[in-house]
Amino acid sequence: xxxxxxxxxxxxxxxxxxxxxxxxxxxxxxxxxxxxxxxxxxxxxxxxxxxxxxxxxxxxxxxxxxxxxxxxxxxxxxxxxxxxxxxxxxxxxxxxxxxxxxxxxxxxxxxxxxxxxxxxxxxxxxxxxxxxxxxxxxxxxxxxxxxxxxxxxxxxxxxxxxxxxxxxxxxxxxxxxxxxxxxxxxxxxxxxxxxxxxxxxxxxxxxxxxxxxxxxxxxxxxxxxxxxxxxxxxxxxxxxxxxxxxxxxxxxxxxxxxxxxxxxxxxxxxxxxxxxxxxxxxxxxxxxxxxxxxxxxxxxxxxxxxxxxxxxxxxxxxxxxxxxxxxxxxxxxxxxxxxxxxxxxxxxxxxxxxxxxxxxxxx
Amino acid sequence: xxxxxxxxxxxxxxxxxxxxxxxxxxxxxxxxxxxxxxxxxxxxxxxxxxxxxxxxxxxxxxxxxxxxxxxxxxxxxxxxxxxxxxxxxxxxxxxxxxxxxxxxxxxxxxxxxxxxxxxxxxxxxxxxxxxxxxxxxxxxxxxxxxxxxxxxxxxxxxxxxxxxxxxxxxxxxxxxxxxxxxxxxxxxxxxxxxxxxxxxxxxxxxxxxxxxxxxxxxxxxxxxxxxxxxxxxxxxxxxxxxxxxxxxxxxxxxxxxxxxxxxxxxxxxxxxxxxxx
Numbered sequence: 001x002x003x004x005x006x007x008x009x010x011x012x013x014x015x016x017x018x019x020x021x022x023x024x025x026x027x028x029x030x031x032x033x034x035x036x037x038x039x040x041x042x043x044x045x046x047x048x049x050x051x052x053x054x055x056x057x058x059x060x061x062x063x064x065x066x067x068x069x070x071x072x073x074x075x076x077x078x079x080x081x082x083x084x085x086x087x088x089x090x091x092x093x094x095x096x097x098x099x100x101x102x103x104x105x106x107x108x109x110x111x112x113x114x115x116x117x118x119x120x121x122x123x124x125x126x127x128x129x130x131x132x133x134x135x136x137x138x139x140x141x142x143x144x145x146x147x148x149x150x151x152x153x154x155x156x157x158x159x160x161x162x163x164x165x166x167x168x169x170x171x172x173x174x175x176x177x178x179x180x181x182x183x184x185x186x187x188x189x190x191x192x193x194x195x196x197x198x199x200x201x202x203x204x205x206x207x208x209x210x211x212x213x214x215x216x217x218x219x220x221x222x223x224x225x226x227x228x229x230x231x232x233x234x235x236x237x238x239x240x241x242x243x244x245x246x247x248x249x250x251x252x253x254x255x256x257x258x259x260x261x262x263x264x265x266x267x268x269x270x271x272x273x274x275x276x277x278x279x280x281x282x283x284x285x286x287x288x289x290x291x292x293x294x295x296x297x298x299x300x301x302x303x304x305x306x307x308x309x310x311x312x313x314x315x316x317x318x319x320x321x322x323x324x325x326x327x328x329x330x331x332x333x334x335x336x337x338x339x340x341x342x343x344x345x346x347x348x349x350x351x352x353x354x355x356x357x358x359x360x361x362x363x
Numbered sequence: 364x365x366x367x368x369x370x371x372x373x374x375x376x377x378x379x380x381x382x383x384x385x386x387x388x389x390x391x392x393x394x395x396x397x398x399x400x401x402x403x404x405x406x407x408x409x410x411x412x413x414x415x416x417x418x419x420x421x422x423x424x425x426x427x428x429x430x431x432x433x434x435x436x437x438x439x440x441x442x443x444x445x446x447x448x449x450x451x452x453x454x455x456x457x458x459x460x461x462x463x464x465x466x467x468x469x470x471x472x473x474x475x476x477x478x479x480x481x482x483x484x485x486x487x488x489x490x491x492x493x494x495x496x497x498x499x500x501x502x503x504x505x506x507x508x509x510x511x512x513x514x515x516x517x518x519x520x521x522x523x524x525x526x527x528x529x530x531x532x533x534x535x536x537x538x539x540x541x542x543x544x545x546x547x548x549x550x551x552x553x554x555x556x557x558x559x560x561x562x563x564x565x566x567x568x569x570x571x572x573x574x575x576x577x578x579x580x581x582x583x584x585x586x587x588x589x590x591x592x593x594x595x596x597x598x599x600x601x602x603x604x605x606x607x608x609x610x611x612x613x614x615x616x617x618x619x620x621x622x623x624x625x626x627x628x629x630x631x632x633x634x635x636x637x638x639x640x
Contacts (some may be wrong), residue, residue: 005510047535050535050537050539051539052535052538052539071538071541072535072538072539072541073538073539073540073541073542074541078539079530079535079536079539081535081536082532083530083532084532085530085532085533085535085536087533087535087537087551088555089554089555098540098542099537099539099540099541099542102540102541102543102546103541108377146536146540150540152539158464185596343635
């Protein structure tokens with residue numbers, strides 16, 4: 001088990017910058033999830049940590065050992081691939097022991113590790129089977145088993161659940177969380193699925209366009225997104241945004257006006273007169289006949305009823321769509337005009353460059 | 364609808380049957396007539412041997428009059444060794460060219476593919492001179508070297524295509540597992556190339572086995588003749604011993620058929636199923 005440190009890491013292919021100035025420190029035993037839309041560089045970062053892709057600039061340390069120049073096997077990492085990447089011509093046991101042959105693990109020890117991993121992952125009845133005879137979930141468990149028997153310092157997961165169907169994804173996710181608790185290992189996990197990120201991670205790294213947007217615990221990201229990108233990426237359905245500007249500052253109160261919402265009074269500590277701002281409110285924080293300074297209204301266009309809650313799609317005054325989560329049995333009728341309110345604590349304010357303005361703390 | 368489908372399938376089958384007849388007819392004639400007496404071959408070449416025309420005289424003559432066993436041996440040695448080396452070097456080169464980017468790799472790939480476009484026979488004189496200088500004239504080694512050069516370009520071309528279909532994750536997984544590069548090639552990639560290797564093997568063997576040209580110019584003694592060249596001694600300018608020619612040809616067909624049957628079992632694709640979803 002080991003910590004992992006990435007300093008000023010950059011990657012470019014020719015003139016195209018894929019990653020720039022990535023800094024990340026992962027504690028011993030921590031579960032880190034890299035999340036972001038496709039093409040954001042998260043898989044490249046993982047492959048660079050694994051040693052499968054070269055480093056253009058910067059350093060990678062595993063357990064305080066500089067590993068830039070080391071081959072994947074020498075880094076003491078193990079990687080689980082989205083496509084499982086099982087050796088098709090070897091049975092499950094051979095798949096797990098194949099790599100150990102070359103790293104000087106004695107046969108008896110190999111046997112012990114495979115048996116232990118098989119027990120952990122409930123693979124015992126499958127040890128003699130070939131990958132082609134296994135289901136997707138079983139294959140992924142074998143791939144995880146192959147990583148476990150290497151007893152690596154750091155586990156790397158590259159979208160391991162993306163090829164599984166929805167039900168299997170949930171159960172395998174639980175399995176991975178259980179494994180992390182059991183092994184206490186350092187894990188870096190790449191996904192584009194924010195549910196996986198939120199449920200598995202000790203800390204989440206949100207990435208976009210080759211940069212780290214924010215690092216933090218699941219709820220910190222949810223309640224305190226550092227910028228517009230994180231605000232829009234974390235949470236489903238996505239946060240509603242309203243463009244506005246600070247019209248007046250009167251003592252401790254700033255009055256913000258904009259399209260699609262009623263003039264809004266906010267604590268003025270961090271707001272200047274004339275500043276352009278973006279107001280963000282999550283669908284689940286808007287209430288029909290609720291309380292709070294924020295109010296918006298519009299005609300209901302569509303209601304998606306999911307059971308636990310329903311999502312009302314509302315045409316705002318500025319002709320954009322607003323999504324509101326409505327709980328309970330009563331849902332608004334289509335074409336009905338409805339006003340929604342949100343309390344102060346659930347209003348997010350971002351400045352013109354998209355950075356969060358902490359309205360309660362001052363500058 | 365159904366009728367139209369049937370008609371189409373009938374038409375396709377008619378074409379296929381006609382083609383098969385065209386391809387198999389001459390072979391059938393050769394084999395059939397090799398079991399007939401000389402007169403019967405000329406009297407009724409299209410009829411199968413019956414009790415009055417059946418004769419093994421051709422086979423008897425071939426075994427009595429020539430070094431057919433030596434020729435067979437030579438052909439087998441040359442073909443098998445050439446095939447083995449073409450597959451080994453071809454697969455290794457294909458892997459290197461598609462897996463590693465190094466200075467001049469594109470140029471090297473192009474250079475190797477020139478062999479597909481330019482027939483090796485154009486270099487016959489140069490090859491003959493080279494073999495003489497090397498002292499390899501009239502040896503099986505000379506033939507093997509030429510056939511390796513002849514077979515490699517196509518082998519590399521076909522195997523490269525197959526290698527590109529092998530999921531990259533597999534070799535990445537092997538690297539993370541600490542498997543050395545040579546073992547990745549021989550123990551992970553090569554087993555997955557089996558269908559391709561069978562294809563290349565068949566494509567390599569047939570022209571080598573059937574080749575007349577290079578044995579003719581590079582070998583001169585009975586001890587180095589191949590079967591294809593050996594058959595020629597029954598074809599005279601004035602008299603051709605058809606019994607012997609047909610018997611020798613029939614026997615020469617046999618090993619290629621056997622080899623094809625062996626490898627065609629390996630031509631089953633889908634070996635990679637289960638590797639990735």
